[in-house]
């Protein structure tokens with residue numbers, strides 16, 4: 001559905017030259033919910049905006065549904081854009097217009113008749129759960145409701161592709177979940193391809209199937225979400241995953257811990273028990289579980305444990321080696 005080929009974007013400002021996107025190449029398959037994650041300033045929005053050519057690449061190609069969008073003439077570009085919906089962190093609604101007018105705007109621009117519009121808008125409002133809000137102004141809506149209007153507007157011209165730039169970053173946890181559920185439902189029901197940006201791994205983890213990690217303009221890692229989460233390779237990915245797992249031991253307690261603290265990550269629910277008991281049988285050490293949880297990513301379980309290990313240095317080293325060999329990862333995080 002989307003193919004980025006060696007896309008680079010450089011901004012020249014008075015103060016500096018910013019290489020916002022550097023030589024990015026990857027593909028997003030039709031029907032996927034594809035995530036781009038990375039810290040602020042990584043180049044995510046700039047890359048996303050090349051898909052509807054709000055940002056023109058300095059070099060490289062962006063293919064959307066088989067067409068290189070960077071070389072289209074004005075009229076073809078306008079046509080292509082109609083099939084691409086976009087939603088934003090701050091919704092970008094028109095405050096002087098009611099929900100109905102906001103949603104119908106893209107149809108008006110593309111020359112649809114009043115009849116077509118009056119047939120389509122109620123359907124759109126029903127999809128996003130706002131049937132009773134057609135004549136309300138954005139100022140009277142909650143953040144979540146505003147984003148629902150944004151989604152309805154993005155789908156107005158029967159878009160095949162939905163671009164989402166931090167769609168839940170201004171929302172609370174509960175509302176975030178309901179908006180992500182809605183995007184997920186729309187993807188499943190209508191087969192609309194979704195390209196979603198977030199600085200939060202939790203958002204990516206909850207609905208995406210594949211993900212690219214961006215840092216300083218580059219894609220540093222690309223994988224399916226489960227693999228990326230359970231076996232992160234790049235330091236940036238590791239940080240994002242660690243932050244998302246949020247398995248911190250309070251500093252005060254950390255100071256009192258003797259021996260090593262090891263984070264063990266394993267795939268599957270039942271795999272760990274025999275590994276831990278075998279490990280203790282093999283090496284005479286004390287092992288104490290301080291924290292543990294199981295995450296479900298795309299319905300696949302992944303377990304994380306923090307274990308405190310005490311004993312003769314050699315035994316501890318050997319045991320950690322044994323854990324490394326028999327689990328997805330085992331990392332000493334404190335010693």
Ligand SMILES: Nc1ncnc2c1ncn2[C@@H]1O[C@H](COP(=O)(O)OP(=O)(O)O)[C@@H](O)[C@H]1O
Pocket residue numbers: 011012013018019020038039040041042043044045046047
């Ligand atoms: N129009 C612009 N002019 C100059 N610099 C820009 C412009 N847009 C983005 N940048 C810079 O490009 C880099 C990437 O920005 P952006 O794509 O918005 O990152 P992200 O969405 O990952 O937070 C940042 O350093 C940002 O300051």
Ligand SMILES: [Mg+2]
Pocket residue numbers: 044045046165166
């Ligand atoms: Mg951004």
